[in-house]
Amino acid sequence: MGVMSGGQAAVAAIEVEEVKTVFGLIGSATMEMFDALYDSESINFVGVHDERTGTHMADGYARVSGETGVILAGQNGPGATNLVTGLGQAKAAFSPVVSIAGALASGHVYRDAFQEVDQQAIFTPVTKKTWTATGTDRVPEMFREAFRTALSPRRGPVQLNLPRDVLSGQHDFEDLQRPNAYRNTSLPSAGAQGVVAAAELLQNARKPVIVAGGGIKNTGGHKAAIYLAETVNCPIVTSPGHGDAVPFGHPLNAGQMGPRGNVVASRLVKEADVILALGTRLGFNSTFYSYDNINRDAQIIQVELEPTAIGRFFPVAVGIWADAPSAARQIADAIGKIVQRHEIADWTATFQEERGAFLAKRDAEAMMGAGPIQPSGLFKVFRDVIPKDAAITMDAGTLCLQATDALNYWSPKSLHTPMDFGLVGFSYACGLGIKCAQPDRPVVSLMGDGGFGMTISELSTAVDHNINTVTVVMNNGCWGAEKAYQRDFFNGRYIGADVSSPDFAKAAELYGAVGYSVDEIGEVGDAITAALACGKPAVVDVAVDPNALYSFRRDSFKHRGG
Known part of the structure; x- marks a missing residue:
């Protein structure tokens, strides 16, 4: 040079x-x-x-x-x-x-x-x-x-x-x-002994379930996970924050499991006799490190690229140090060669019936009436209007945590959260980075008012560089998760819980972006649709009921009798 x-x-x-x-x-x-x-x-x-x-x-x-x-x-x-x-x-x-x-x-x-x-x-x-x-x-x-x-x-x-x-x-x-x-380095594949042991456990299982985590999502390994699930004819649940590890529309997808997951997926992991942890640590957000969230009697097969993660939090029957998609294919091929397998159709059919009922109930019970906007109604609108090919980013906080399993993720790498770090102020900026990498893809960033207030200055970055994402501010005027804990466990002794903010729609206009202000549930869909089509960075400021709060970490306050 x-x-x-x-x-x-x-x-x-x-x-x-x-x-x-x-x-x-x-x-x-x-x-x-x-x-x-x-x-x-x-x-x-x-x-x-x-x-x-x-x-x-x-x-x-x-x-x-x-x-x-x-x-x-x-x-x-x-x-x-x-x-x-x-x-x-x-x-x-x-x-x-x-x-x-x-x-x-x-x-x-x-x-x-x-x-x-x-x-x-x-x-x-x-x-x-x-x-x-x-x-x-x-x-x-x-x-x-x-x-x-x-x-x-x-x-x-x-x-x-x-x-x-x-x-x-x-x-x-x-x-x-x-x-x-x-x-171009090849990732490790599973050894023959582990593959055979895993295949035999799954072949003899009556209630098997696959937990797909970041090792499937981040590698684009959903086809391998689905191939294995279809071979076994068993449900797939996803670890928290990785609800997009397999496409929403697949009939074996149960959605997100664990303390922040849905009741159907969570039940599967609590009742399964064999759990295949595929590219997941079974860590804090999945289990809270507790058998309250996973069957103590289940035999666990854990496939991980990081060897120190295998058996770290729960004893395993079979540990496989390998690339998760490669191991999934190997195990599926081994099962395919076994002539006789126990019938598990009832287990899977029951799950699919419960999953269908859960999704129908979720839509039917969404609160779409007059009055303050409720999260359930807001999430239903999101499911209806956010494009299937969109990338969705989340913040930490009570509304975003509720949304992780309330939305439908139709393709891998469409959900991006700060789940393991629990960071407020992440979503908007992450969305800008995603849009720079994939400029033709719709990007929708969900935030609370507190988190967006931390990062609103990056509207200038978006305007200056034509990074046209849509940010939906779920504005409830408070630090929602913490206010819920103060309400539920500290007798409503609120301190530092409320947030004052400018009119974010007007602020967006001042930055040179487009702003929409929404006070009624019937206006949300039109505002998001217009924001997606406006050709500029856009902010949709949605007034959400400040009383619609939920305490996620109830385990942290057991000492307070809540």
Whole structure:
């Protein structure tokens, strides 16, 4: 490549990785990189208003594209520390984000210099790995390692700190290596012994169920999971936040299980005699680590790409370290070769009857009448008007948690939540990142008023870059989950629970977006339909009954007798 600065080499290294979009906030610490980005013909730079939300955009981009999302914090110190929350969220979601930040000049370290903070120490707990570059000549090497680490199983975010002197220094670089084998590495398949053991357990089961998790969703492995389910003729439930792991319309799909799931799917896992955990840890959101949410007597087959997750929370009869879709196909093929299988048609037929009744009841009991808008009615409208090919993002909070299993997800990678990190303020920015990765796809972001208030400044980013998503603010004037706990377990002693907000529809107009204000349930569908068609970033501000609150974590307050 010849003589160039560290900043130029950094951009060249990103170009070699075939990165198409970089999210970031300009700052003096990485000015050499920004100057090099100015000359890049292959990278689209999306300037954001906050490094945290920019990281959520990179996270969303990575989730749907299967490639790395890249965020560049221009400033060391406060610009870098703003990345921490977003990287904590990406780590919990195993999202391959490459985060880059400027760092203090090497000669100023440990001198209490301007904006000095130990970035290596700060980022280590919230990333898969963190590096601080030690010399200009090593910039391409460290970028190559950052991308390799982010994309290698199990995927996750990485942080690269680039000192000012490293970026401004000059070096005579050789031609950069092209992306190496980590992009085409075969994932491990199941060993024969585990496949046979799993097949025999399923073949002899009377009440088998498959729990499909992120290992199916994130790999696009739904066809393999369905192939196995159809071979066994058993229901599939999905782990929380992964309700899109298999298409909603498949007759064996029971929906989301666990404490935040629906009653039909949750019952299946509580009554099953064999549970195949397919690409899921059976972790907190699925089980609360409790046999209250999973049959104590069930024999568990667990397929996981991360070996330390196998049997971590519940003892397993068969543990298989493998790529979940590959293992599903292997097990299905092995079952197909077994001539005699126990009949489980009654188990599955009963589930399908209950599932149909549940879905019919959900629609029939949706509150569509006059008066304050109720979540059940709002969710029914969402099911009716949100396009089947839409990507839907969620925030944390009581309304979004209710919505995760109340909507219909017709294809994988259509639901994106902050479930494992429980982050408020994630949904809107994540949706912007998804839209950048898939510009022709409808994107609908659901938020509460508190969470949208945290991130409303990114409306400028959306308007400036024509990122036309639809944001539905479910506005109940409070921090709903916490207010529900104060109501149910602390005798209504409310403190800090209520939220004041501007008229979000008018605020959207001030930013140059389109705003819709909705006070009646009959107006919601038309507003969302218009927002999807308007050709601009759009915000639909929906007034939801502030008393329609639900306490999800009742287990946390058992000591209070609730």
